[in-house]
Amino acid sequence: MADKTGQADIRGIDIDKLVKGFADEEIIMKRYVNVTNTSAREIRWYQKTAGFLDSEDTSGITASKIGPAAELALPVVVGQSWTRTTSYVRKYIVESKTISMEDIKDSDVDVLATTVRDLVRAVAHQVDTRIWNVITESQSASNINSVTITNEWDDYSNATPIIDILNAKRLIRNQSYDPEGAILMLNPNELTYLTNWLINTKGASIPQFASRKVVDGTVLEILGLNVVVSTIVTADYAAVFVPNRAATWKSFVPISSTVIDDPGIGKKIRVWEEGEAILHDPKAVTLLSNVGPS
Numbered sequence: 001m002a003d004k005t006g007q008a009d010i011r012g013i014d015i016d017k018l019v020k021g022f023a024d025e026e027i028i029m030k031r032y033v034n035v036t037n038t039s040a041r042e043i044r045w046y047q048k049t050a051g052f053l054d055s056e057d058t059s060g061i062t063a064s065k066i067g068p069a070a071e072l073a074l075p076v077v078v079g080q081s082w083t084r085t086t087s088y089v090r091k092y093i094v095e096s097k098t099i100s101m102e103d104i105k106d107s108d109v110d111v112l113a114t115t116v117r118d119l120v121r122a123v124a125h126q127v128d129t130r131i132w133n134v135i136t137e138s139q140s141a142s143n144i145n146s147v148t149i150t151n152e153w154d155d156y157s158n159a160t161p162i163i164d165i166l167n168a169k170r171l172i173r174n175q176s177y178d179p180e181g182a183i184l185m186l187n188p189n190e191l192t193y194l195t196n197w198l199i200n201t202k203g204a205s206i207p208q209f210a211s212r213k214v215v216d217g218t219v220l221e222i223l224g225l226n227v228v229v230s231t232i233v234t235a236d237y238a239a240v241f242v243p244n245r246a247a248t249w250k251s252f253v254p255i256s257s258t259v260i261d262d263p264g265i266g267k268k269i270r271v272w273e274e275g276e277a278i279l280h281d282p283k284a285v286t287l288l289s290n291v292g293p294s
Helices: 015-026 101-106 109-135 161-173 188-201 207-216
Strands: 034-037 042-048 082-088 090-095 145-148 183-186 225-229 237-241 247-262 266-279 285-289
Touching: 042 266, 082 266, 090 109, 101 266, 109 237, 109 247, 109 266, 145 161, 161 188, 161 237, 161 285, 183 188, 188 225
Parallel strands: 034 247, 145 285, 183 225
Antiparallel strands: 042 082, 090 266, 183 237, 237 285, 247 266
16 A cells, blocks of 8 residues: 555655655746646636737727827727637656665665655656746747847857847837846756857956856856756757746646555655646747757
8 A cells, every 4th residue: 555645754764755855956947937726637728919908900009099189089999818728737757666675674865865856856857848848839939929049159250149138038028028037048058158158259348247257157147137047948949038927837736756565575656746837928938049059
Protein backbone atom coordinates (compact mmCIF):
# COMPACT_ATOMS: atom_id res chain seq x y z
CA MET A 1 0.00 0.00 0.00
CA ALA A 2 1.38 3.38 -0.99
CA ASP A 3 2.15 5.93 1.73
CA LYS A 4 -0.02 9.04 1.62
CA THR A 5 1.39 12.32 0.37
CA GLY A 6 2.87 14.16 3.31
CA GLN A 7 3.61 10.91 5.13
CA ALA A 8 6.10 9.43 2.69
CA ASP A 9 9.15 8.79 4.83
CA ILE A 10 12.25 6.72 4.02
CA ARG A 11 14.87 6.35 6.75
CA GLY A 12 13.65 9.51 8.43
CA ILE A 13 13.52 11.56 5.20
CA ASP A 14 10.19 13.28 4.54
CA ILE A 15 9.92 12.82 0.78
CA ASP A 16 6.96 15.17 0.41
CA LYS A 17 8.84 18.05 2.06
CA LEU A 18 11.84 17.39 -0.14
CA VAL A 19 9.66 17.41 -3.24
CA LYS A 20 8.05 20.74 -2.39
CA GLY A 21 11.40 22.22 -1.39
CA PHE A 22 13.06 21.21 -4.64
CA ALA A 23 10.01 22.42 -6.56
CA ASP A 24 10.38 25.89 -5.07
CA GLU A 25 14.02 25.90 -6.11
CA GLU A 26 13.64 24.45 -9.60
CA ILE A 27 10.47 26.06 -10.95
CA ILE A 28 11.21 29.18 -12.99
CA MET A 29 8.24 30.11 -15.14
CA LYS A 30 5.64 29.82 -12.38
CA ARG A 31 7.32 32.71 -10.62
CA TYR A 32 6.29 35.03 -13.44
CA VAL A 33 2.69 33.98 -14.05
CA ASN A 34 -0.40 33.98 -11.87
CA VAL A 35 -1.03 30.64 -10.19
CA THR A 36 -4.64 29.81 -9.41
CA ASN A 37 -6.50 26.59 -8.74
CA THR A 38 -9.03 24.90 -11.00
CA SER A 39 -11.48 22.26 -9.82
CA ALA A 40 -12.21 20.90 -13.29
CA ARG A 41 -10.05 19.37 -16.00
CA GLU A 42 -11.87 21.40 -18.66
CA ILE A 43 -11.09 25.11 -18.34
CA ARG A 44 -13.22 27.73 -20.09
CA TRP A 45 -11.63 31.16 -20.25
CA TYR A 46 -11.49 34.36 -22.30
CA GLN A 47 -8.54 35.77 -24.18
CA LYS A 48 -8.28 39.54 -24.45
CA THR A 49 -7.98 40.72 -28.04
CA ALA A 50 -6.13 43.99 -27.41
CA GLY A 51 -4.85 46.24 -24.68
CA PHE A 52 -6.75 49.36 -25.78
CA LEU A 53 -10.51 49.69 -25.90
CA ASP A 54 -11.58 49.98 -29.52
CA SER A 55 -14.53 51.55 -31.31
CA GLU A 56 -17.27 49.36 -32.69
CA ASP A 57 -16.25 50.05 -36.28
CA THR A 58 -12.69 48.89 -35.38
CA SER A 59 -11.13 52.11 -36.63
CA GLY A 60 -9.81 52.95 -33.20
CA ILE A 61 -10.47 55.74 -30.75
CA THR A 62 -9.07 58.90 -32.34
CA ALA A 63 -9.24 62.54 -31.33
CA SER A 64 -11.73 63.22 -34.13
CA LYS A 65 -14.07 60.61 -32.63
CA ILE A 66 -13.99 61.57 -28.96
CA GLY A 67 -13.65 65.31 -29.16
CA PRO A 68 -14.02 68.10 -29.24
CA ALA A 69 -17.62 67.01 -29.76
CA ALA A 70 -20.48 69.13 -30.99
CA GLU A 71 -23.35 70.04 -28.71
CA LEU A 72 -25.80 67.13 -28.28
CA ALA A 73 -23.43 64.84 -30.20
CA LEU A 74 -23.61 61.18 -29.23
CA PRO A 75 -20.48 59.64 -27.72
CA VAL A 76 -18.42 57.13 -29.64
CA VAL A 77 -19.23 53.59 -28.50
CA VAL A 78 -16.21 51.58 -27.39
CA GLY A 79 -15.75 48.09 -26.06
CA GLN A 80 -13.16 45.40 -25.50
CA SER A 81 -13.36 42.16 -27.44
CA TRP A 82 -12.70 38.75 -25.92
CA THR A 83 -12.37 35.32 -27.47
CA ARG A 84 -13.85 32.37 -25.59
CA THR A 85 -11.42 29.47 -25.35
CA THR A 86 -11.38 26.03 -23.79
CA SER A 87 -8.25 24.33 -22.46
CA TYR A 88 -7.70 20.97 -20.82
CA VAL A 89 -5.53 20.04 -17.86
CA ARG A 90 -2.29 18.21 -18.64
CA LYS A 91 -0.68 15.62 -16.38
CA TYR A 92 3.07 15.29 -15.83
CA ILE A 93 4.19 12.22 -13.88
CA VAL A 94 7.43 10.30 -13.33
CA GLU A 95 8.73 7.69 -10.90
CA SER A 96 12.03 6.22 -9.84
CA LYS A 97 13.29 2.73 -10.37
CA THR A 98 12.80 0.42 -7.40
CA ILE A 99 15.13 1.34 -4.56
CA SER A 100 15.99 -1.97 -2.91
CA MET A 101 15.23 -2.49 0.74
CA GLU A 102 18.92 -3.26 1.26
CA ASP A 103 19.94 0.12 -0.23
CA ILE A 104 17.29 1.86 1.85
CA LYS A 105 18.63 0.20 4.99
CA ASP A 106 22.27 1.22 4.56
CA SER A 107 22.41 3.82 1.76
CA ASP A 108 23.63 7.36 2.17
CA VAL A 109 20.90 9.97 2.67
CA ASP A 110 22.18 11.88 -0.39
CA VAL A 111 21.20 8.99 -2.67
CA LEU A 112 17.54 9.42 -1.80
CA ALA A 113 17.71 13.22 -1.92
CA THR A 114 19.31 13.10 -5.35
CA THR A 115 16.61 10.74 -6.61
CA VAL A 116 13.86 13.06 -5.38
CA ARG A 117 15.59 16.12 -6.86
CA ASP A 118 15.89 14.49 -10.28
CA LEU A 119 12.24 13.44 -10.29
CA VAL A 120 11.11 16.95 -9.36
CA ARG A 121 13.39 18.48 -11.98
CA ALA A 122 11.86 16.21 -14.62
CA VAL A 123 8.31 17.31 -13.79
CA ALA A 124 9.19 20.97 -13.24
CA HIS A 125 11.06 21.12 -16.53
CA GLN A 126 8.04 19.85 -18.45
CA VAL A 127 5.71 22.30 -16.67
CA ASP A 128 8.12 25.17 -17.36
CA THR A 129 8.38 24.16 -21.01
CA ARG A 130 4.59 24.11 -21.29
CA ILE A 131 4.27 27.62 -19.82
CA TRP A 132 7.00 28.90 -22.16
CA ASN A 133 5.31 27.39 -25.20
CA VAL A 134 1.91 28.80 -24.24
CA ILE A 135 3.28 32.30 -23.60
CA THR A 136 5.14 32.30 -26.94
CA GLU A 137 2.41 30.42 -28.84
CA SER A 138 4.95 27.67 -29.52
CA GLN A 139 7.23 30.26 -31.14
CA SER A 140 4.68 30.96 -33.87
CA ALA A 141 3.25 34.39 -33.07
CA SER A 142 -0.43 34.78 -33.86
CA ASN A 143 -2.04 36.80 -31.08
CA ILE A 144 1.13 37.96 -29.35
CA ASN A 145 3.41 40.75 -30.58
CA SER A 146 6.46 39.75 -32.58
CA VAL A 147 9.82 41.16 -33.66
CA THR A 148 11.92 39.46 -36.33
CA ILE A 149 15.54 40.43 -35.83
CA THR A 150 17.43 41.37 -38.98
CA ASN A 151 20.96 40.66 -37.73
CA GLU A 152 21.44 37.82 -35.25
CA TRP A 153 23.07 38.79 -31.98
CA ASP A 154 26.17 36.74 -32.71
CA ASP A 155 26.81 39.02 -35.72
CA TYR A 156 28.74 41.42 -33.52
CA SER A 157 29.49 43.89 -36.32
CA ASN A 158 25.88 44.40 -37.40
CA ALA A 159 23.74 43.25 -34.47
CA THR A 160 21.48 45.81 -32.78
CA PRO A 161 20.18 44.04 -29.65
CA ILE A 162 19.36 47.30 -27.88
CA ILE A 163 17.03 48.38 -30.69
CA ASP A 164 15.54 44.88 -30.86
CA ILE A 165 14.74 44.87 -27.14
CA LEU A 166 13.35 48.41 -27.25
CA ASN A 167 11.12 47.42 -30.17
CA ALA A 168 9.79 44.51 -28.11
CA LYS A 169 9.00 46.89 -25.24
CA ARG A 170 7.43 49.42 -27.61
CA LEU A 171 4.95 46.88 -28.99
CA ILE A 172 3.83 45.99 -25.47
CA ARG A 173 3.51 49.64 -24.48
CA ASN A 174 1.50 50.38 -27.64
CA GLN A 175 -1.09 47.93 -26.29
CA SER A 176 -1.39 49.94 -23.04
CA TYR A 177 0.67 47.54 -20.90
CA ASP A 178 3.61 48.84 -18.86
CA PRO A 179 6.78 46.98 -19.95
CA GLU A 180 9.00 48.48 -17.25
CA GLY A 181 10.13 45.68 -14.97
CA ALA A 182 8.98 43.08 -17.49
CA ILE A 183 10.84 39.80 -18.05
CA LEU A 184 13.34 39.19 -20.85
CA MET A 185 13.62 35.41 -21.28
CA LEU A 186 16.84 34.24 -22.92
CA ASN A 187 18.46 30.93 -23.81
CA PRO A 188 22.00 30.60 -22.37
CA ASN A 189 23.39 30.93 -25.92
CA GLU A 190 21.58 34.22 -26.52
CA LEU A 191 22.78 35.49 -23.14
CA THR A 192 26.34 34.74 -24.26
CA TYR A 193 25.86 36.70 -27.50
CA LEU A 194 24.21 39.64 -25.72
CA THR A 195 26.83 39.82 -22.97
CA ASN A 196 29.70 39.57 -25.44
CA TRP A 197 28.15 42.31 -27.59
CA LEU A 198 27.72 44.59 -24.57
CA ILE A 199 31.20 44.04 -23.17
CA ASN A 200 33.49 43.44 -26.15
CA THR A 201 31.68 45.21 -28.98
CA LYS A 202 30.22 48.18 -27.08
CA GLY A 203 32.37 48.03 -23.98
CA ALA A 204 34.37 51.09 -24.96
CA SER A 205 31.14 53.02 -25.37
CA ILE A 206 29.78 51.84 -22.01
CA PRO A 207 32.93 51.32 -19.91
CA GLN A 208 31.17 51.38 -16.53
CA PHE A 209 28.62 48.82 -17.70
CA ALA A 210 31.30 46.62 -19.25
CA SER A 211 33.57 46.59 -16.21
CA ARG A 212 30.66 45.92 -13.84
CA LYS A 213 29.41 43.03 -15.93
CA VAL A 214 32.88 41.52 -16.13
CA VAL A 215 32.90 41.42 -12.33
CA ASP A 216 29.28 40.23 -11.95
CA GLY A 217 29.53 37.64 -14.70
CA THR A 218 25.83 37.85 -15.53
CA VAL A 219 23.29 40.30 -16.90
CA LEU A 220 20.56 40.78 -14.30
CA GLU A 221 18.79 43.83 -15.73
CA ILE A 222 18.89 45.72 -19.01
CA LEU A 223 16.74 48.58 -20.33
CA GLY A 224 14.36 48.23 -17.42
CA LEU A 225 13.87 44.50 -18.01
CA ASN A 226 14.74 41.65 -15.65
CA VAL A 227 16.77 39.07 -17.56
CA VAL A 228 15.88 35.45 -16.86
CA VAL A 229 18.00 32.71 -18.43
CA SER A 230 16.74 29.16 -18.90
CA THR A 231 17.37 26.19 -21.14
CA ILE A 232 13.61 25.93 -21.72
CA VAL A 233 13.87 28.98 -24.01
CA THR A 234 13.98 27.71 -27.59
CA ALA A 235 17.25 28.44 -29.38
CA ASP A 236 17.03 31.39 -31.79
CA TYR A 237 14.16 32.93 -29.79
CA ALA A 238 13.64 35.25 -26.83
CA ALA A 239 10.58 36.81 -25.26
CA VAL A 240 9.60 39.92 -23.34
CA PHE A 241 6.44 39.66 -21.25
CA VAL A 242 4.73 41.41 -18.36
CA PRO A 243 4.91 39.06 -15.34
CA ASN A 244 1.72 38.10 -13.52
CA ARG A 245 -0.30 39.76 -16.29
CA ALA A 246 0.26 37.84 -19.51
CA ALA A 247 -0.57 34.33 -18.36
CA THR A 248 -1.88 32.11 -15.56
CA TRP A 249 -1.01 28.57 -14.51
CA LYS A 250 -4.21 26.76 -13.60
CA SER A 251 -3.29 24.15 -11.01
CA PHE A 252 -5.51 21.06 -10.89
CA VAL A 253 -3.14 18.98 -8.75
CA PRO A 254 -0.07 20.69 -7.22
CA ILE A 255 3.35 19.05 -7.17
CA SER A 256 2.77 15.83 -5.20
CA SER A 257 4.55 12.64 -4.28
CA THR A 258 4.07 9.20 -2.87
CA VAL A 259 6.22 6.24 -1.92
CA ILE A 260 5.11 2.92 -3.43
CA ASP A 261 6.00 0.06 -1.14
CA ASP A 262 6.84 -3.39 -2.51
CA PRO A 263 7.31 -5.47 0.67
CA GLY A 264 10.44 -7.56 0.71
CA ILE A 265 11.73 -5.86 -2.45
CA GLY A 266 11.98 -2.12 -1.99
CA LYS A 267 10.23 1.18 -2.70
CA LYS A 268 9.58 3.55 -5.59
CA ILE A 269 9.16 7.32 -5.41
CA ARG A 270 6.53 8.86 -7.71
CA VAL A 271 6.13 12.60 -8.41
CA TRP A 272 3.39 14.27 -10.46
CA GLU A 273 1.62 17.55 -11.20
CA GLU A 274 -1.48 18.49 -13.19
CA GLY A 275 -2.46 21.85 -14.63
CA GLU A 276 -2.45 24.04 -17.73
CA ALA A 277 -1.09 27.42 -18.77
CA ILE A 278 -3.54 30.08 -19.99
CA LEU A 279 -2.46 33.01 -22.17
CA HIS A 280 -5.23 35.52 -21.45
CA ASP A 281 -3.36 38.76 -22.25
CA PRO A 282 -1.33 37.95 -25.39
CA LYS A 283 -0.55 41.59 -26.16
CA ALA A 284 1.51 41.72 -22.96
CA VAL A 285 4.03 39.46 -24.73
CA THR A 286 6.53 40.05 -27.54
CA LEU A 287 8.32 37.15 -29.20
CA LEU A 288 11.76 37.87 -30.67
CA SER A 289 12.82 35.52 -33.44
CA ASN A 290 16.11 35.08 -35.34
CA VAL A 291 17.96 36.08 -32.17
CA GLY A 292 20.87 33.72 -32.78
CA PRO A 293 21.83 30.51 -34.56
CA SER A 294 19.13 27.87 -34.13
